[in-house]
Amino acid sequence: MGRNPVTWLGSPTFPRAAHTALGDTQLRTNLRKATTTIRAKRAEAVAELPDWERLRKAGQTIKDDVLAHLDTYLVRLEEAVTARGGVVHWARDAEEANRIVLDLVRAKGVDEVVKVKSMVTAEIGLNPYLEAAGVRPVETDLAELIVQLGNDRPSHILVPAIHRNRAEIREIFARGMSEVPSSDDPRELAEAARKHLRRKFLSAKVAISGANFAVAETGSIVVVESEGNGRMCLTLPETLITVMGIEKLVPTWRDLEVFLQLLPRSSTAERMNPYTSVWSGVTPGDGPDEFHLVLLDNGRTAALADEVGRQALRCIRCSACLNVCPVYERTGGQAYGSVYPGPIGAILTPQLVGDMGDEQAASLPYASSLCGACYEVCPVRIDIPEVLTHLRAQAVRARSKRNPEALAMAGAAWMFRDPQRYETAQRIGALARFFTGGDGRIKRLPWPGSKWTDSRDVPEVPRESFRAWWRRHRG
Numbered sequence: 001m002g003r004n005p006v007t008w009l010g011s012p013t014f015p016r017a018a019h020t021a022l023g024d025t026q027l028r029t030n031l032r033k034a035t036t037t038i039r040a041k042r043a044e045a046v047a048e049l050p051d052w053e054r055l056r057k058a059g060q061t062i063k064d065d066v067l068a069h070l071d072t073y074l075v076r077l078e079e080a081v082t083a084r085g086g087v088v089h090w091a092r093d094a095e096e097a098n099r100i101v102l103d104l105v106r107a108k109g110v111d112e113v114v115k116v117k118s119m120v121t122a123e124i125g126l127n128p129y130l131e132a133a134g135v136r137p138v139e140t141d142l143a144e145l146i147v148q149l150g151n152d153r154p155s156h157i158l159v160p161a162i163h164r165n166r167a168e169i170r171e172i173f174a175r176g177m178s179e180v181p182s183s184d185d186p187r188e189l190a191e192a193a194r195k196h197l198r199r200k201f202l203s204a205k206v207a208i209s210g211a212n213f214a215v216a217e218t219g220s221i222v223v224v225e226s227e228g229n230g231r232m233c234l235t236l237p238e239t240l241i242t243v244m245g246i247e248k249l250v251p252t253w254r255d256l257e258v259f260l261q262l263l264p265r266s267s268t269a270e271r272m273n274p275y276t277s278v279w280s281g282v283t284p285g286d287g288p289d290e291f292h293l294v295l296l297d298n299g300r301t302a303a304l305a306d307e308v309g310r311q312a313l314r315c316i317r318c319s320a321c322l323n324v325c326p327v328y329e330r331t332g333g334q335a336y337g338s339v340y341p342g343p344i345g346a347i348l349t350p351q352l353v354g355d356m357g358d359e360q361a362a363s364l365p366y367a368s369s370l371c372g373a374c375y376e377v378c379p380v381r382i383d384i385p386e387v388l389t390h391l392r393a394q395a396v397r398a399r400s401k402r403n404p405e406a407l408a409m410a411g412a413a414w415m416f417r418d419p420q421r422y423e424t425a426q427r428i429g430a431l432a433r434f435f436t437g438g439d440g441r442i443k444r445l446p447w448p449g450s451k452w453t454d455s456r457d458v459p460e461v462p463r464e465s466f467r468a469w470w471r472r473h474r475g
């Protein structure tokens, strides 16, 4: 089994990457503008529905049922897809899924494929895999296209190019397209992309998509989008290959109704998403005449086995948690070094990597202030702070007992066990006042305190402890 490409090779740990990102003022301005706008819009869209909380609970319940009976629903889905003329493939990991897709593309004898925006194909590193084999994947979602043409990395689940402003986008288009936009007006940019993509749609023989949902009872696959470019890929080419994480199931059409309300309001703050494409196998004379569904595990069954962590598999990738996260807003998505950034990335990525010995993945559960804003907005009520602390405990256990953090915790436990020791420690702690800067915060302590101050400031230690104050006044 090869390396899981869900994290980017060579990415630093989150504290180091965040430190660099925080120095980029343009990035922070772009992000603040975008997240502030979408946060306000989402709140308005959600407030319109009096039964929002009931919908959230329904979403949670349906997904929990799916996860509890995943084997049954997957087999049902496979039977329904096959009965309608589709072909189902099972992939244990990224390598297997990529190989299946490449073999299917090669069998069609093409060297270019069009792609619908899809997180799961990014998770398995499908684009670089195809490129290495001489097949050019063309992203058709506008934001994905910006990332692809800019040789960049995505920084948001829904808006992968959220870190770019209009002037930067025009520059990227001017370098990567034959149609150069005459200005950075959004309409000019969209028009240039439309002309560029039109030629691709008309010549593509094979399309690759992800899936937002799959309905087990009918074998129907659902993709929701805003631009309509996805629909072109899903209908024009002769062959359609869909790669889907095994948790994307809903049992019935009635269940789908809940998610088609939860998703658009949580993600784009729309009452309904503009384009909902649904297909069940193949229909002669209508759309692709060959349909392949690749069902991907890639760490999901391992996550399912974790009673606390498995709730991350309820995620419908709406990105609401990113838009409210104070950490994400300041660092941007690339600092997470993973296809899945923000709060959901901080809990999903380490579980998909499945190795808390991996320093970069193990640093992600710390990329949070634990403020709980992500839990409040999550349409399927994933208790992200609970999973974060659960994974932090796993990360600590995975490290050697002799690491500085474990030693510090053991020292703290020894100190708290005895009131005398505790008071002595407080007196020693007061010496840290000598390191206070002009703003009343301690930015740098000598070792071992530097382990803490490397990534955060410490508030000034009071001159007198509460116990000493109490003795002086009441004692």
Ligand code: SF4
Residues within 6 Å of the ligand: 266, 314, 315, 316, 317, 318, 319, 320, 321, 322, 344, 374, 377, 378, 379, 380, 381, 382
């Ligand atoms: S964790 Fe919840 S809020 Fe975040 S992307 Fe997933 S469904 Fe949306």
